Amino acid sequence: MSIASIALPRIFRIGGGASKELPDVLAALGLARPLIVSDGWLASSGRVAELTEGLAAAGIAARVFADTVPDPTVASIDAGVAFLLAGNHDCVVGFGGGSPLDSAKAIALLGRFGGAMADYKAPHVQDTPGLPVIAIPTTAGTGSEATRFTIITDETSDEKMLCPGLAYLPIAALVDYELTFTKPVRLTADTGIDSLTHAIEAYVSKRANPFSDGMALLAMRAIAPNLRRVCRDPHDGAAREAMMLGATQAGIAFSNSSVALVHGMSRPIGAHFHVPHGLSNAMLLPAVTAWSAPAALNRYADCARAMGIADEAEGAQSAVARLVDELAALNSELEVPGPAAWGIDPARWEALVPTMCVQAAASGSPANNPRVPDAEEMAKLYAQVWAG
Numbered sequence: 204m205s206i207a208s209i210a211l212p213r214i215f216r217i218g219g220g221a222s223k224e225l226p227d228v229l230a231a232l233g234l235a236r237p238l239i240v241s242d243g244w245l246a247s248s249g250r251v252a253e254l255t256e257g258l259a260a261a262g263i264a265a266r267v268f269a270d271t272v273p274d275p276t277v278a279s280i281d282a283g284v285a286f287l288l289a290g291n292h293d294c295v296v297g298f299g300g301g302s303p304l305d306s307a308k309a310i311a312l313l314g315r316f317g318g319a320m321a322d323y324k325a326p327h328v329q330d331t332p333g334l335p336v337i338a339i340p341t342t343a344g345t346g347s348e349a350t351r352f353t354i355i356t357d358e359t360s361d362e363k364m365l366c367p368g369l370a371y372l373p374i375a376a377l378v379d380y381e382l383t384f385t386k387p388v389r390l391t392a393d394t395g396i397d398s399l400t401h402a403i404e405a406y407v408s409k410r411a412n413p414f415s416d417g418m419a420l421l422a423m424r425a426i427a428p429n430l431r432r433v434c435r436d437p438h439d440g441a442a443r444e445a446m447m448l449g450a451t452q453a454g455i456a457f458s459n460s461s462v463a464l465v466h467g468m469s470r471p472i473g474a475h476f477h478v479p480h481g482l483s484n485a486m487l488l489p490a491v492t493a494w495s496a497p498a499a500l501n502r503y504a505d506c507a508r509a510m511g512i513a514d515e516a517e518g519a520q521s522a523v524a525r526l527v528d529e530l531a532a533l534n535s536e537l538e539v540p541g542p543a544a545w546g547i548d549p550a551r552w553e554a555l556v557p558t559m560c561v562q563a564a565a566s567g568s569p570a571n572n573p574r575v576p577d578a579e580e581m582a583k584l585y586a587q588v589w590a591g
Contacts, residue, residue: 207412209459210351212338214375217448219440221379222339225254225296226261228375234294234335238287239267240307241298245341250382254298254339266290271299271306274473274480276358277320283310287334294335297373300394301345301480304338308353308371311336320355320364325567329368338373341382343446344394344481346401346454348376356474363470365566372458380440380447388434391446392537395430397481398450400488402426404463405456407495407502408571415460418452420509425449427510434537460571465491467568468581471559476547485539489530490587494580496523499573541591549589556585 214231216224229237237258241251246269258265268286272279287295287310295314297307309320312333323329338348347353351372356363383391402422405415426449433442465487472483496503504522507513512529513522533539542552560581563569569576576584 207414207459209414210369210372211455212349212373212376215378216376217378217451219379219381219444221377222254222382223257224377225337225339226258226263228337228377229263229294230261232294232335232374235263236291236293237263237265237296237337238290238292238294238310239265239296239298240271240283240310241267241269241303242271243269245269245299245303248385250341251298254296265296266292268310271303273302274356274363274477275302275306275309276356278358280306280309280313280320280355284313287314292334294337296337296339297347298339298341300340300342301347304340304345304347305353305355307336307338308347308373309355309366312370320366321357323366323368324364325367327366329366329370332370335374337375337377339377339379339382340447340450342386342390342394343380343383343443343450344397346398346450346457348373348378349451349454350458352458354470361474362562363474365470365568376451378447378451380444383443383447384438386437388437391437392430392434392539393479393481393485394450395426395433395446395481396485396488396533396537396539398422398446398453399426399430400465400484401453401457401462402449403488403492403506404465405453405460406506407499407573408457408461408463409573410461410571412460415456418459419456420505422449422453422456423506423509424511425452427512430533431536462568462571464495464569464572464576467563467566467572468559468584470566471555471562472542474562475555475559476542476545476552478542478545482539482545485534486541486588487584489527489534490584492530493527494584495572495574496527497574502573542589543591552589556582559585
């Protein structure tokens, strides 16, 4: 068996109220001059102030950059780097969903090394770290608090650049499910399916290993029974806790194996049509799973069993059929719109499919899929997703 390369944040604090331990974690790491990277909503809601007040009580002064944008762009990262360099910071605290966390990672890197974000996109791998990053997720979805990746959009080419390497792995992650109670239902659904996609793809990936397998299965067991629950009742504390833990476990899983075809095809949809990442994953997941499953029947059957929708004694073919049905039912019940219902222009979609196929393949993720499509097969999958 080949050796698996496993990398994790040095410190995890997991549980209700974990975000309040930021001063202690900074002290343990010998850090004292944080830049907090967040977004406008978290700043206006008072959530960022709660963080800075907790730091101030511990004698730590923090500056705040709250101008991150959804699907962070080169311009938004450059603005953050300029803000960082105007201060005297020894670390970056990412506070928010995937966009602030990815922004924090990119700002911490470019703030130390300079250059353009495009210099760091795949196939380049950046292992030498920039400033230390402490991640505090507020959505149960991206798993960015535990991954060695960031994704930044080049707005001049509408390309979502996948930037891999140990440089993007946070040194610490504070995983506090209490921060998710105010998430709207749409965001809860989309980020929940995103984390389920991470777990499934990590498990079926050609780069899966025993460590990532364990984390992926734990994530599926946590997410599958609780996703509908938390959408029905946003204040269900036990379901929120399970979803947050599952999202982190799924992030650990795919960071230490890889994502695959769903993510490869999803990024161009997000870049060209500004569809939120979790939603574009959800649009693709049933069709891509059905297409990929014959190449890894037993692996996908394991996913169905971990999700509690197939019995341990059930045959692989039957279990996978249940999995595909469940993913379609989940999209239906959580009202996941297709590309047309989202409002994408059909002519523009069709015109951009060849470009999306090229960009998806270039990211490297489709090559990790159990069944690797050529451009024609990928175009057919995009057409199938459009048709619903």
